[in-house]
Amino acid sequence: MLIPFDARIHLLSIAGPLVMILVVLEMVRRRRLREDYSLLWLGAFGVIIVLAILRDALLERIAAIMGIYEAANAMFVIGFALLVLVLFQFSIVITRLARENKQAAQHIALLTQRIAELERKLD
Amino acid sequence: MSGVLIIVPAYNEEESLPRVISAVRQSVPHAEIAVINDGSTDATARVAAECSVVVLNQPYNLGIGSTMQTGYMYAMQQGFSVAVQVDGDGQHNAEEIPVLLEALTEPDVDVVIGSRFMHEDGYRPPAMRRLGIVILSGILSLATGQRITDPTSGFRAVNKRTIAFYAQDYPFDYPEPEAIILLHRAGLRIREVPVRMSERLGGQSSITPMRSAYYMIKVVLAILINLLRHRPEV
Numbered sequence: 001m002l003i004p005f006d007a008r009i010h011l012l013s014i015a016g017p018l019v020m021i022l023v024v025l026e027m028v029r030r031r032r033l034r035e036d037y038s039l040l041w042l043g044a045f046g047v048i049i050v051l052a053i054l055r056d057a058l059l060e061r062i063a064a065i066m067g068i069y070e071a072a073n074a075m076f077v078i079g080f081a082l083l084v085l086v087l088f089q090f091s092i093v094i095t096r097l098a099r100e101n102k103q104a105a106q107h108i109a110l111l112t113q114r115i116a117e118l119e120r121k122l123d
Numbered sequence: 124m125s126g127v128l129i130i131v132p133a134y135n136e137e138e139s140l141p142r143v144i145s146a147v148r149q150s151v152p153h154a155e156i157a158v159i160n161d162g163s164t165d166a167t168a169r170v171a172a173e174c175s176v177v178v179l180n181q182p183y184n185l186g187i188g189s190t191m192q193t194g195y196m197y198a199m200q201q202g203f204s205v206a207v208q209v210d211g212d213g214q215h216n217a218e219e220i221p222v223l224l225e226a227l228t229e230p231d232v233d234v235v236i237g238s239r240f241m242h243e244d245g246y247r248p249p250a251m252r253r254l255g256i257v258i259l260s261g262i263l264s265l266a267t268g269q270r271i272t273d274p275t276s277g278f279r280a281v282n283k284r285t286i287a288f289y290a291q292d293y294p295f296d297y298p299e300p301e302a303i304i305l306l307h308r309a310g311l312r313i314r315e316v317p318v319r320m321s322e323r324l325g326g327q328s329s330i331t332p333m334r335s336a337y338y339m340i341k342v343v344l345a346i347l348i349n350l351l352r353h354r355p356e357v
Contacts, residue, residue: 102185102189102295105181105182105183105185105189106181106185106189106192106193106196108181108182109159109179109180109181109182109193110179110193110196110197110200112179112180113177113178113179113180113197
């Protein structure tokens, strides 16, 4: 192995999120993902990259503050929290979509009846 | 137009719908009937249209709450002064609609609920269901400061103010108990009157033990959350 064991996870935790950021940006570029929904993802991966790069200066300190011995475990906890945040945003968005969807269906029902009624009056 | 609209929500009720409609016509001939078809997969839409009532077809299944609300939106749009909700499965006795309408004319009443539990020899549900109803009626009676005997009854008549309120704000599923809290918070006044209900005429009951448990948890949460909200405007 050319790369020392310790450096591998370091590289991975920078390269992984970096690839994901590129994927998210590409999806936004192709209009498969809206800018506003991409922000939380970019933020989450950005935070992970920053923590990975500044492992000694930042991550180790955060881990100590959180009472976690291994810096890698602190990374897991933080990554998990960020994911929870994104999922929570999904629930909120789904709630809004469901309400708008309901209102649209109700208006379709009302308008279809109204059209039928108007056609009946015309005949 | 001002008059009485009978709102009949229907999901796959092709069997019972014609009987429900003719029973309603017999007991309240002056009323207009609107069937709200909640995306039925059977012939509900055609059967309703053949009965020459107003039919509102929702393009897909939205659930009972949203379906009722569509009825109230129609009632408001057409300017009806009274709306009565009558289930499409035949559980509500059409002969008792005049009882609800009569009670609605009394002063200080915005909503009349037909209660199964006010007759001495009234309906006795199975033990588990009775427990659920006792819990809900306890919570609602406490929250509203008035005795609510039948929180899950969907047999209700409302006046114009309430129609406008419901068109704005109506719970999306398992709506009956939650609607009572909404009404109370909006300052609308509720009156219960004794009615009798029958077994369903056809179709499938939607009640299973898992759903009942979910029902109780969801409804109790919804009631408590509603108490924490700002009072709605009427």
